[in-house]
Amino acid sequence: MRGERAAAPRRRSVLGGLLGGLALGAAGCTQGREARPAGETSEQRELEVFSWWAGAGGEATALRVLIDRYARLHPGITFVNAAVAGGAGVQARAVLEQRLQTGRPPGSFQGHAGPELLDHVRADRLQRLDDLITGTGLADAMPEVLADRLRTDGHLHGVPVTLHRANLLWYSPRVFELAKVDGPPEDPESFVETLEKIAAAARLPLALGEAWTAKHLLETVLAAELGAAGYERLWGPEGDWRGPDVRRAIRTFRSLLRRTDPDAGTLTWQEAATLVTEGQAGCMVMGDWVYGLFAEQGRRPEEDYAWAVAPGTDGVYQWLSDVFTLPKGVPDAAAARAWLRVCAEPATQRRMAQVKGCLPPRTDAMDGIDGGYLGWARDAWEKDTPIGSLTHGGVASNAWAGEIDRALTLFLSVRDSTRFTEDLAAAADRHAGS
Ligand code: BGC
Numbered sequence: 001m002r003g004e005r006a007a008a009p010r011r012r013s014v015l016g017g018l019l020g021g022l023a024l025g026a027a028g029c030t031q032g033r034e035a036r037p038a039g040e041t042s043e044q045r046e047l048e049v050f051s052w053w054a055g056a057g058g059e060a061t062a063l064r065v066l067i068d069r070y071a072r073l074h075p076g077i078t079f080v081n082a083a084v085a086g087g088a089g090v091q092a093r094a095v096l097e098q099r100l101q102t103g104r105p106p107g108s109f110q111g112h113a114g115p116e117l118l119d120h121v122r123a124d125r126l127q128r129l130d131d132l133i134t135g136t137g138l139a140d141a142m143p144e145v146l147a148d149r150l151r152t153d154g155h156l157h158g159v160p161v162t163l164h165r166a167n168l169l170w171y172s173p174r175v176f177e178l179a180k181v182d183g184p185p186e187d188p189e190s191f192v193e194t195l196e197k198i199a200a201a202a203r204l205p206l207a208l209g210e211a212w213t214a215k216h217l218l219e220t221v222l223a224a225e226l227g228a229a230g231y232e233r234l235w236g237p238e239g240d241w242r243g244p245d246v247r248r249a250i251r252t253f254r255s256l257l258r259r260t261d262p263d264a265g266t267l268t269w270q271e272a273a274t275l276v277t278e279g280q281a282g283c284m285v286m287g288d289w290v291y292g293l294f295a296e297q298g299r300r301p302e303e304d305y306a307w308a309v310a311p312g313t314d315g316v317y318q319w320l321s322d323v324f325t326l327p328k329g330v331p332d333a334a335a336a337r338a339w340l341r342v343c344a345e346p347a348t349q350r351r352m353a354q355v356k357g358c359l360p361p362r363t364d365a366m367d368g369i370d371g372g373y374l375g376w377a378r379d380a381w382e383k384d385t386p387i388g389s390l391t392h393g394g395v396a397s398n399a400w401a402g403e404i405d406r407a408l409t410l411f412l413s414v415r416d417s418t419r420f421t422e423d424l425a426a427a428a429d430r431h432a433g434s
Helices: 002-007 014-026 059-073 087-101 115-122 130-135 144-148 173-178 188-200 211-233 244-257 269-277 289-296 333-344 346-356 372-383 398-414 417-431
Strands: 045-050 077-081 108-112 168-171 204-206 281-285 306-309 316-320 322-324 385-388
Touching: 045 087, 045 333, 059 077, 059 289, 059 333, 059 346, 087 108, 087 211, 087 269, 108 115, 108 333, 115 398, 130 333, 168 173, 168 269, 168 289, 173 188, 173 281, 188 204, 188 211, 188 244, 188 281, 211 244, 211 281, 211 316, 211 385, 211 398, 244 417, 269 281, 269 289, 289 346, 306 372, 316 372, 322 333, 333 346, 398 417
Parallel strands: 045 077, 045 108, 204 281, 316 385
Antiparallel strands: 108 322, 168 281, 168 306
């Protein structure tokens, strides 16, 4: 029973441990006991934190920033790192779902601000965090557009730790030069032309990885073809999924896919992005965790890689945010709340954002971010129009996003645009505005 489990030292179930261990093994990590309980405690306390930050690209390193800070402040609490590897949390979310459905919540779990998180609220799985968010100053410091995606019925349910951008093009200046491409393409049409030139220079034009990276590409194309307002409308009852703009976006998407590797689905996002810095591929559309990866790999901006907004989305900031939560029925709520307070600290957010390749969600932690990618991102954040990300939980419920995934999987194999448009429109009919 939950009450008893909360009072007793936590035991991980055999299945939970096995799944976590397998996934961590795949990422080359070990289940981490980060801090020993202070010797004098008679009862061992531990905090298990579930995330998908197990891999390269600043992910595991960024999580470590939080873990180290927690260990310093709470040496008596053993930290259990339950990270499950896999980009965008695709694998982790499946494991998490199973744990939540069987009443085995971790002390805190990662999610995305927006409908993905709010689905958990609706399922009555999360505790309210209004007091903690106000008490740490986060309520006043975070942008309203973000607070809005953490709130249901006036209550906040997640502590944001990242403010990422999705609509970015990462490209190889060397390959662009080789292909006689003057600069990053600025609209979907010139994007397709650029890819043709790169193909003629015998390089892979557009790097892509597992299925979610194709969805990521699709959302930036939708933003480019529909504009910020049209894109945002798609996720409400007014969305016109059968209209000419969506049809054009799908045509563009199809043309772009022609210039990717047909076997791309076997690559992780890190492997796909590395093709760009190694000069094997011309470019990739991906979020700014790529910046975290390249920085971690010691790649040099302007030489090994450069960035620009995804073609056709200038002035638009397609944002997403990773948040940590307080599930209902956690074994040690005080230990979990202490974790969330660490997540909310301005200095910790700032340190973590540098490694992760994103802005800190607290605007008071953005002060002094200047130059390089992060300075560029900060300037853009201040003036661009924010829109949500489909792939990263910001605009569609989990059920809707799941239907989009199935439609996309079919499209990636048969490339039938008419069928894809109809599948997307039918999914919107079922879910938009619900
Ligand atoms: C997360 C990022 C992560 C990326 C790749 C996104 O969904 O929000 O934090 O780095 O996926 O795994």
